[in-house]
Amino acid sequence: MNDQAVATSDDVLATLPLAELHAHLGASINPAVLWQIAHDMGVKLPQTEYEDFRQAITLSVTRKMDLEEYFRQIYHPVLDRLSSGTHAVEQATYHTMCGAYRSGIRLIELRNNPMKHNQEAALDLDHIIMAMIHGMERALLEYRRLSAGLIFCLDRTFDFNRNAIIVDKAIKYHERGVVAIDVAGPASSEFHFKDYAKLFEIARRAGLHITVHSGEVAAATDMWEALEHVQPARIGHGIRAAYDKPLMKELARRRVVLEVCPLSNLATQAVENLDELRFILRTFVENKVPFCINTDWPEVIEGAHLREEYRLLFEQEILTEEELRACSRTAFGASFIPTGGGLEAYLRRRRPASAEDLLAQLERP
Numbered sequence: 001m002n003d004q005a006v007a008t009s010d011d012v013l014a015t016l017p018l019a020e021l022h023a024h025l026g027a028s029i030n031p032a033v034l035w036q037i038a039h040d041m042g043v044k045l046p047q048t049e050y051e052d053f054r055q056a057i058t059l060s061v062t063r064k065m066d067l068e069e070y071f072r073q074i075y076h077p078v079l080d081r082l083s084s085g086t087h088a089v090e091q092a093t094y095h096t097m098c099g100a101y102r103s104g105i106r107l108i109e110l111r112n113n114p115m116k117h118n119q120e121a122a123l124d125l126d127h128i129i130m131a132m133i134h135g136m137e138r139a140l141l142e143y144r145r146l147s148a149g150l151i152f153c154l155d156r157t158f159d160f161n162r163n164a165i166i167v168d169k170a171i172k173y174h175e176r177g178v179v180a181i182d183v184a185g186p187a188s189s190e191f192h193f194k195d196y197a198k199l200f201e202i203a204r205r206a207g208l209h210i211t212v213h214s215g216e217v218a219a220a221t222d223m224w225e226a227l228e229h230v231q232p233a234r235i236g237h238g239i240r241a242a243y244d245k246p247l248m249k250e251l252a253r254r255r256v257v258l259e260v261c262p263l264s265n266l267a268t269q270a271v272e273n274l275d276e277l278r279f280i281l282r283t284f285v286e287n288k289v290p291f292c293i294n295t296d297w298p299e300v301i302e303g304a305h306l307r308e309e310y311r312l313l314f315e316q317e318i319l320t321e322e323e324l325r326a327c328s329r330t331a332f333g334a335s336f337i338p339t340g341g342g343l344e345a346y347l348r349r350r351r352p353a354s355a356e357d358l359l360a361q362l363e364r365p
């Protein structure tokens with residue numbers, strides 16, 4: 001990489017407005033905040049030194065872990081546990097959104113499965129959700145130009161009834177900033193999008209948007225089924241589409257945006273190396289598949305903050321400056337947060353009518 005290119009990279013990265021559309025709450029909490037939450041709640045951790053804790057939960061390009069193994073060893077037992085309960089979930093949402101804004105992110109859609117934060121149903125789900133909303137609203141108040149929304153994730157390993165409760169809660173809190181539903185979690189042979197067609201249609205009619213995790217790993221690559229049965233506006237990851245030409249054609253035709261998360265894919269070995277990443281993204285560019293750049297797990301993968309993801313793609317000459325700008329535009333354009341953004345727009349969303357309208361209603365005979 002020559003000096004000219006590095007200078008251009010710095011220039012691009014200093015000015016590019018960023019939108020984060022794919023980040024999971026549990027893996028978006030700064031380790032120092034997690035450490036603080038653990039001590040707030042008196043949780044006994046295996047590590048007594050902060051740095052040992054940070055290293056134990058963090059992946060990097062040199063410390064990779066298979067996706068299933070990471071779910072089993074770290075994600076569920078540590079990250080989900082430390083972001084469970086009303087105090088933890090509120091602190092986690094608040095600090096994550098504030099931290100995102102301070103790092104240059106102007107719009108953030110944060111996703112999670114509320115049922116993984118209620119201590120195995122020991123806690124009331126509505127309390128968990130309200131705590132999350134409270135954390136988000138406090139962040140919006142402190143950083144008034146931030147746009148923020150929540151996405152609730154259904155889980156491939158949950159049965160239909162449990163997933164239906166999550167959709168019900170998403171509809172219930174839609175007016176309070178829950179903008180969409182998603183399907184996440186490890187692959188399961190029991191899960192089929194066709195079983196969810198009706199439920200997703202109900203969600204859509206209630207005003208929720210739809211994204212689904214698919215095509216990250218071979219075991220959970222069911223993008224054709226997702227398109228047919230639940231018609232998502234976006235797909236989380238979707239990188240396996242690069243190996244299916246008719247699918248790319250269909251994604252481009254429908255303008256379905258892929259939420260690509262480069263460093264997460266490298267750290268969990270969903271993508272083998274930078275060469276495969278280059279192949280995938282260049283194939284999407286050539287086939288006009290819309291995609292944007294996201295983090296997935298920005299705080300548990302070293303060097304995986306959103307700006308650093310853009311920097312990596314530029315410095316490795318995977319995407320050009322103009323293509324990265326296009327990714328940023330695509331992300332803002334594909335956001336599920338109503339246009340306008342910021343605190344005032346968020347409050348307007350919740351205001352059913354102006355004061356004049358309400359007075360006129362009162363005066364009506």
Ligand SMILES: [Zn+2]
Pocket residue numbers: 022024184213236296
């Ligand atoms: Zn994800």
